[in-house]
Amino acid sequence: MTSTPFTLYVMQSAHTDIGYTHPADQVREMYLEHYDTLLALCERTRNAPERERFKWTCETFWQVQHYLNARPERLEEFIACVKRGQIEVTGSYLHFTDLIDEDAMGRSLDLAADFGNEHGIPVRSAMHCDINGWPWSLADQLAQREIPYFLSQVHLDSGTDPFGKRGSVHYAWVFEGMQKLFAPNVPVRIPQACWWRGPKGQRVLHWLGEHYMLGNGLGISSNRSFGGDKTRYFLETDRATADELLEVARVQVPAYVERMKRDGYAFDSLLVSTGGFYVAMVRKI
Numbered sequence: 001m002t003s004t005p006f007t008l009y010v011m012q013s014a015h016t017d018i019g020y021t022h023p024a025d026q027v028r029e030m031y032l033e034h035y036d037t038l039l040a041l042c043e044r045t046r047n048a049p050e051r052e053r054f055k056w057t058c059e060t061f062w063q064v065q066h067y068l069n070a071r072p073e074r075l076e077e078f079i080a081c082v083k084r085g086q087i088e089v090t091g092s093y094l095h096f097t098d099l100i101d102e103d104a105m106g107r108s109l110d111l112a113a114d115f116g117n118e119h120g121i122p123v124r125s126a127m128h129c130d131i132n133g134w135p136w137s138l139a140d141q142l143a144q145r146e147i148p149y150f151l152s153q154v155h156l157d158s159g160t161d162p163f164g165k166r167g168s169v170h171y172a173w174v175f176e177g178m179q180k181l182f183a184p185n186v187p188v189r190i191p192q193a194c195w196w197r198g199p200k201g202q203r204v205l206h207w208l209g210e211h212y213m214l215g216n217g218l219g220i221s222s223n224r225s226f227g228g229d230k231t232r233y234f235l236e237t238d239r240a241t242a243d244e245l246l247e248v249a250r251v252q253v254p255a256y257v258e259r260m261k262r263d264g265y266a267f268d269s270l271l272v273s274t275g276g277f278y279v280a281m282v283r284k285i
Contacts, residue, residue: 004268005268006257006268006269006270007268007269007270008220008253008257008269008270008271008272009269009270009271009272010215010220010272010273010274011057011271011272011273011274012055012056012057012221012273012274012276013056013057013058013059013127013212013273013274013275014031014034014059014063014275014276015059015129015130015212015213015275016059016060016062016063016094016095016129017130028066031063031066031067032066032067032070032071035063035067035071036071038054038056038087039074039077039078039081041054041056042054042056042081042084042086042087043077045086046084046086050085053084053085053086054086055085055086055087055088056086056087056088057087057088057090057127058087058088058089058090059090059092059127059129059212060090060092060093060094060095060127061089061090061091061092061093061111061112061115062093062094064078064089064112064115065093065111065115079119079121082119082121083120083121088124088125089112089115089116089121089123090112090123090125090126090127091109091112091113091123091125091126091142091145091147092108092109092112092126092127092128093108093109093111093112094108095128095129095130095131096108096131096134097131097132097133097134098133098134098135099133100135101135102135102137102141105135105137105138105141106141109126109141109142109145109147110145113145113147123145123147124147124148124149125147125148125149125150125151126138126142126147126149126150126151127150127151127152127153128150128151128152128153128154129152129153129154129212130153130154130155130212131154131155132154132155132158132159133154133159134152136198136199137198137199137200138150138198139196139197139198139202139203139204139206140198140199140200140201140202141198142204143198143202143203143204144202147204148204148205149204149205149207150196150204150205150206150207151206151207151209151271152206152207152208152209153209153210153211153212153273155211156168156169156170156189156211161189162208163192163194163208164187164189164190165187166187167186167187168186168187168188168189168190169182169186169187169188169189170188170189170210170211170214171188171189171210171211171214171217171256171259172211172213172214172217172218174186174188175217175252175255187263188259188263189210189211190260190263190264190265191207191208191209191210191260191265191270191271192207192208193205193206193207193208194206194208207271209271209273210272210273211273212273212275213273213274213275214272214273214274215272215273215274215275216274216275216276217252218248218249218252218253218256218272219245219246219247219248219249219250219251219252219253220245220249220253220272220274221245221274221275221276222238222240222245222276223240223245223248224238224240257270
C-alpha cells in the first residue's frame with residue numbers, strides 16, 4: 001500500500017439523468033426534496049470549521065434553475081450558501097452531445113453566466129458527465145464567459161477513453177462484480193489534464209476525470225447499486241452505515257491510489273467524484 005502522502009479531493013454532486021431510474025416527473029420532484037436537504041445540511045454546518053462544512057457541487061445549472069423556479073422563497077438562502085463556499089454553481093445547463101450547435105450551446109451557457117453576474121457569485125467551471133461528446137467550440141465559449149475550468153467524466157460503456165490506452169475501462173468495473181469480464185492486466189482509466197484550445201484560439205483547463213460515481217465504488221459515499229431500485233427515493237432503502245463504508249474505503253481507496261501510480265499517474269493528489277451525499281447524515285435532519 002502507499003507509504004507517501006496522497007490527497008483525494010472529494011466532490012459531491014447528483015447526476016442529472018432524468019428518467020433513467022424513475023419517470024421524469026417523479027425525478028423532478030425528487031430533485032426538489034434533494035436540494036431542500038442540501039440547504040438544511042449547509043445550515044447545520046455553516047458555523048463548523050471550514051474543512052468540516054457540508055459542501056456540494058451542482059452538476060448542471062438545470063438543477064439550480066429547476067429548484068429556484070419551484071422554491072423562489074429560498075433564493076436568498078441558496079445564494080448565501082454559494083457565497084460561503086458550501087455550494088458550487090457550474091456552467092453547463094445539461095449534458096448535451098456534440099450534435100448541439102454553437103448558438104444553442106452558447107445560449108445554454110448564458111443561463112448560468114447571467115445568473116452568476118446577477119447575484120454576484122462566480123461560475124468558474126463547467127461539468128460534463130456520462131454523455132460522450134461535446135462541440136469543439138465549447139472551449140472558446142467557456143473562455144469567452146470567463147469560465148476557466150472544464151471537467152468531463154464521460155462513461156466508457158458507449159465511448160472511449162480520451163487520450164487513454166486503447167481498451168481502457170473504468171477502475172470500478174475491475175472490482176464491482178465484473179472481474180471475470182476482463183483480463184487481469186486490462187488498462188484502467190487514468191485521470192489527466194490538458195489545455196483545450198478551441199477553433200478561435202481560446203483555451204480552458206480540461207480535467208478528464210474518471211467515472212462520476214467513482215467515489216461510491218471506493219466507499220467514500222454510499223456504494224449500494226441503484227440501477228434496479230424503483231422505490232420513491234433511493235435513500236429509503238440504502239441502510240449503509242458509516243462504519244460499513246469505512247471498511248470498504250480502507251481497502252479500496254489505497255488500492256485505487258496504488259493502481260493509479262502503477263499505471264503512470266504521476267501526481268500526489270486526485271479529484272474523486274461521488275454521486276450523492278452520505279445518507280446517514282440525511283436521516284438525522
